[in-house]
Amino acid sequence: SQQGEEDPQALSIQEGENATMNCSYKTSINNLQWYRQNSGRGLVHLILIRSNEREKHSGRLRVTLDTSKKSSSLLITASRAADTASYFCATDVGRNTPLVFGKGTRLSVIA
Amino acid sequence: DVKVTQSSRYLVKRTGEKVFLECVQDMDHENMFWYRQDPGLGLRLIYFSYDVKMKEKGDIPEGYSVSREKKERFSLILESASTNQTSMYLCASSRRGRSGGYTFGSGTRLTVV
Numbered sequence: 001s002q003q004g005e006e007d008p009q010a011l012s013i014q015e016g017e018n019a020t021m022n023c024s025y026k027t028s029i030n031n032l033q034w035y036r037q038n039s040g041r042g043l044v045h046l047i048l049i050r051s052n053e054r055e056k057h058s059g060r061l062r063v064t065l066d067t068s069k070k071s072s073s074l075l076i077t078a079s080r081a082a083d084t085a086s087y088f089c090a091t092d093v094g095r096n097t098p099l100v101f102g103k104g105t106r107l108s109v110i111a
Numbered sequence: 112d113v114k115v116t117q118s119s120r121y122l123v124k125r126t127g128e129k130v131f132l133e134c135v136q137d138m139d140h141e142n143m144f145w146y147r148q149d150p151g152l153g154l155r156l157i158y159f160s161y162d163v164k165m166k167e168k169g170d171i172p173e174g175y176s177v178s179r180e181k182k183e184r185f186s187l188i189l190e191s192a193s194t195n196q197t198s199m200y201l202c203a204s205s206r207r208g209r210s211g212g213y214t215f216g217s218g219t220r221l222t223v224v
Contacts, residue, residue: 033212040220042115042201043154045212088153096161096208098144098169103153 004032004089004102012108019076021105023089024069030094032065034074037086037104046074046087081111114138117202117216124223130189132219134202140214141207143185145169145177148199148218160185161207192223 004025013019023032031050035043049056049065049072056063062075076083086106090099118133136143142161146154146169156169158177166177174196178186185204189196199220203213 035212035215040199040218042215042217043203043213044215048212096142098156098159099213100156101146101154103151 004091004100006087006089006102006105008105009103010106010108012110013079015079015081015109015111017079019079019083019107019109021074021087021107023072023074023102025072025089025091025102026070027093029067029070029091030097031092032063032072033090033099034061034063034072035088035090035101037088039085043088076107079107079109081109083107084109115202115204115214115216117200117219119219120217122219122221124189124192124221126193126223128189128192128223130192130221130223132187132189132200132202132221134185134187134216135183136185136204136214137183138204138206138214139182140204141182142205143179144203144205144213145175145185145187146201146203147171148201154201157187189221192221194223197221197223 004023007022033048034046037043047058060077065072086104088104090101115136144159145157160179176188202216205213
């Protein structure tokens with residue numbers, strides 16, 4: 001299965017600290033994306049990194065991709081209580097192929 | 112504000128009922144998807160569609176069917192609901208040919224009793 005695996009399953013940090021979540025996958029990919037899900041709601045797209053990119057930034061988010069290790073990391077800097085959510089990585093193997101999601105990391109940011 | 116709208120947030124149905132979950136998007140997206148989300152299993156793809164009247168099976172299509180008669184609407188049908196179909200159902204859409212993000216609906220939490 002192509003499904004990604006996030007690590008850790010759950011993470012609890014203090015407000016202001018950085019949060020790092022990791023994703024590993026099994027097959028060669030075209031793109032890797034990160035999504036956020038607030039409790040009981042739909043997922044929101046955060047950032048996309050292509051297989052030929054190594055790092056990407058968006059605001060307080062930093063994503064890295066290491067295709068040789070089949071892994072990615074999502075760093076949220078200066079976390080806020082509002083960042084409390086579940087975070088999912090998702091991969092596709094080509095244009096117009098459906099995304100396959102991992103099981104997610106539950107992040108709790110304590111004020 | 113562009114969006115994907117799922118017709119119900121919460122739904123309770125009886126075993127054996129035929130259940131329709133509706134999803135409508137207003138972004139003129141070609142691609143639409145149905146996932147279910149269960150604790151410990153993440154999101155799993157049920158069916159997807161790349162165009163009107165087209166459908167493709169995902170990883171777990173058994174017990175489900177879909178209908179896409181109009182571009183903006185993608186319906187998920189549980190032919191005979193069973194308790195193991197109790198889940199959160201998430202609809203999403205995306206633009207064809209571009210590797211971009213999906214836009215998700217808010218989800219329908221279905222309970223089959």
